[in-house]
Amino acid sequence: MQHHRITDAELEQVIRFFQAESGIRLSSQKKSLICGRLNIRLNALNIDCYQQYLTFIRQPAHAAEKQLAIDLLTTNETYFYREPKHFEFLDRLFTSWREGRPPAIWSAACSSGEEPFTLSMLMYEHFESRPWKILASDLSQRMLSTAEKGIYPLTRAKELPEAWLKKYCLKGQGDYDGYLKIQGFLQEKVDFRQINLSRPLPLENAFDIIFLRNVLIYFDPEAKERLIRTLLQHLKGSGLLILGHSESLNGMNLPLKAIQPSIYQKAIQHGEH
Ligand SMILES: C[S@@+](CC[C@H](N)C(=O)[O-])C[C@H]1O[C@@H](n2cnc3c(N)ncnc32)[C@H](O)[C@@H]1O
Known part of the structure; x- marks a missing residue:
C-alpha cells in the first residue's frame, strides 16, 4: 500500500473540512491518525495527494465519498452500560x-x-x-x-x-x-x-x-x-x-x-x- 505524505497546508484543510461538517476541530497533533484513516481512500481511488482528495469529495457527485471521509474521521468508541x-x-x-x-x-x-x-x-x-x-x-x-x-x-x-x-x-x-x-x-x-x-x-x-x-x-x-x-x-x-x-x-x-x-x-x- 502506498503511503501518501500530507503537507501542513493539506492537514489544515482536512481539519477545516471536518470542522465545517461536524463542528469538531481535530488537533493537528492527530496527523498520523488522520492520515492513517484517509490514506486507504486515496489508494482505493488512485488519488495522488490530499489536495486532490479534498477537491474530489467537495464535488456534489461524490457525496458518498464525502460521507465516508466524515465517517473515517469520527471517533466512535462506545459500549453497553457505559457510565x-x-x-x-x-x-x-x-x-x-x-x-x-x-x-x-x-x-x-x-x-x-x-x-x-x-x-x-x-x-x-x-x-x-x-x-x-x-x-x-x-x-x-x-x-x-x-x-x-x-x-x-x-x-x-x-x-x-x-x-x-x-x-x-x-x-x-x-x-x-x-x-x-x-x-x-x-x-x-x-x-x-x-x-x-x-x-x-x-x-x-x-x-x-x-x-x-x-x-x-x-x-x-x-x-x-x-x-x-x-x-x-x-x-x-x-x-x-x-x-x-x-x-x-x-x-x-x-x-x-x-x-x-x-x-x-x-x-x-x-x-x-
Ligand atoms: C465517542 S462516540 C459517543 C457514543 C456514546 N454517546 C457514548 O457515550 O458511548 C461520539 C459520537 O459522536 C458522533 N458525532 C461527532 N460529531 C457529530 C455531529 N456533528 N453530529 C452528530 N454526531 C456526531 C460520532 O460519529 C461518534 O459516533
Missing part, C-alpha cells in the same frame, strides 16, 4: 414515573447503538411493551448501519448486567460465536436516524431526556454552547440533559441546573407545564 451512574439514576427516576406516560428519550450521538440499546433495556424494565420509542442518531452512516444490525462482539457487553444480557440478547452460534444480537422486540423500540448536530435539527418534537455523551469534548467552547442552546429547544421543561462524565457546562449561562455531575435539568419556561 453506569446515569443508568442507576434513571432507574430510580423511572420507578417513580411508572404510572405516567413513558418518557421520550433521544440518544443524540449514539455511535454504533450500544447506548440507546442499554437505555431501551432500562426502559423495558420499567415500561415493558407500553408505547414508547427511543430516537437514536449520529453523524456517521457507517455507525448507524452497525447499530441497525444490532449485532455486537460480546466484549462490548462486559459491563452489562448479566440478567439483561440473558433477557434482551441472543447468544451467537457457529459463525457468530463470540457475538450477541439484540432481541427483535427491543430493536423495534429504537429508531435510528442520521442527524448532524452541527446543522439545524430536522426535529419538531421535544424530549424528556436527551443523552449527549462523549461528543462535546471534541467541540470548541463556542460550538459547544451553540449546540446546547439548539438542543434546549428540543428538551421539555424540567427535562434532563445527560452529558459524559468528563464533560461539563461550566462557564455557560444556560437555563439548566446541575442536579448531579453531568446530569442537568432544564428550568421550566414561562407558560410551560
Whole structure:
C-alpha cells in the first residue's frame, strides 16, 4: 500500500473540512491518525495527494465519498452500560414515573447503538411493551448501519448486567460465536436516524431526556454552547440533559441546573407545564 505524505497546508484543510461538517476541530497533533484513516481512500481511488482528495469529495457527485471521509474521521468508541451512574439514576427516576406516560428519550450521538440499546433495556424494565420509542442518531452512516444490525462482539457487553444480557440478547452460534444480537422486540423500540448536530435539527418534537455523551469534548467552547442552546429547544421543561462524565457546562449561562455531575435539568419556561 502506498503511503501518501500530507503537507501542513493539506492537514489544515482536512481539519477545516471536518470542522465545517461536524463542528469538531481535530488537533493537528492527530496527523498520523488522520492520515492513517484517509490514506486507504486515496489508494482505493488512485488519488495522488490530499489536495486532490479534498477537491474530489467537495464535488456534489461524490457525496458518498464525502460521507465516508466524515465517517473515517469520527471517533466512535462506545459500549453497553457505559457510565453506569446515569443508568442507576434513571432507574430510580423511572420507578417513580411508572404510572405516567413513558418518557421520550433521544440518544443524540449514539455511535454504533450500544447506548440507546442499554437505555431501551432500562426502559423495558420499567415500561415493558407500553408505547414508547427511543430516537437514536449520529453523524456517521457507517455507525448507524452497525447499530441497525444490532449485532455486537460480546466484549462490548462486559459491563452489562448479566440478567439483561440473558433477557434482551441472543447468544451467537457457529459463525457468530463470540457475538450477541439484540432481541427483535427491543430493536423495534429504537429508531435510528442520521442527524448532524452541527446543522439545524430536522426535529419538531421535544424530549424528556436527551443523552449527549462523549461528543462535546471534541467541540470548541463556542460550538459547544451553540449546540446546547439548539438542543434546549428540543428538551421539555424540567427535562434532563445527560452529558459524559468528563464533560461539563461550566462557564455557560444556560437555563439548566446541575442536579448531579453531568446530569442537568432544564428550568421550566414561562407558560410551560
Ligand atoms: C465517542 S462516540 C459517543 C457514543 C456514546 N454517546 C457514548 O457515550 O458511548 C461520539 C459520537 O459522536 C458522533 N458525532 C461527532 N460529531 C457529530 C455531529 N456533528 N453530529 C452528530 N454526531 C456526531 C460520532 O460519529 C461518534 O459516533
